[in-house]
Amino acid sequence: MLGKVALEEAFALPRFKERTRWWAGMFAVDADKHANEINDITETRIKYMDKHGVGYTILSYTAPGVQDIWDPKEAQALAVEVNDYIAETIKSHPDRFGAFATLSMHDPNEAAAELKRCVTKYGFKGALVNDTQRAGADGDDMVFYDGPEWDVFWATVVELDVAFYLHPRNPTGTIHEKLWAKRSWLIGPPLSFAQGVSLHLLGMVTNGVFDRHPKLQIVIGHLGEHIPFDLWRINHWFEDVKKPLGLSCKKTIREYFAQNIWITTSGHFSTPTLEYCITEIGADRILFSIDYPFESFGDACNWYDGVTLKNKEDVAKIGKENAKKLFKLGAF
């Protein structure tokens, strides 16, 4: 399919050679190729896009990114640097690239102001944030965005009418030590990424973020970070047990998915799983994505271009039409 839109597509800062290699060491079989691809925005990437029928890409700064920096001033300075860098880099290709803002998540007001700057000054399409923000004197604290102190930030996301992509990051500090250190092959896509994001998103649901911001639009990748598979069970326990015991969120989990949450195909190229997600979540809430360069254009696009769905129009909806509406994309 031509004109696909891809949404979870990473870049790095070329000056961070060692950081890029450290991350590639855990997640890329060919670290050199990965480092070249993640730093290249307008050459190799455009060739891949042309070859594989991707019309438009929304770029985001690679994980763990600013969420790994526990010093608030340093984190904010890097976020601003990343945003200015990507705005400048894609300026000459407005018909092929957009960007998500990179945000320091130490301070809700500061995050809101930087998002506003990126959307109004640069036309960014929203923000992509890597799960929890490392914080505290030694980086062992984690900031979640599901408490009332973040209402000012979510109100700004809604006011700017943009989407927020909640992306995974690696476990650190005590959590890493206690849960993952002795099971380190499970860090990342096999398990820890989905656990982190699903905890955070369901925390937003149960702590009432979507009740206080009913227009808020959150995107999660990897065909829903395991949540769609558990939807019946989550719904059953919220409605039949947790609400009678005091859980106070107003709608059902299925209603939040229908009104506030989107899932993408990033890094999950399975037709049976996509069909299952269409049944549970609906094709109107699913968006194509690759997860480049952690995944390849070939794997994602050859798969998607060969998918046949029961409702033929769902292929175009998921491949591009839903994204065009959500991100108000013009012609490309």
Ligand code: GRE
């Ligand atoms: C990502 O999307 O950022 C990512 C990684 C590492 C492995 C897989 C992956 O950072 O999707």
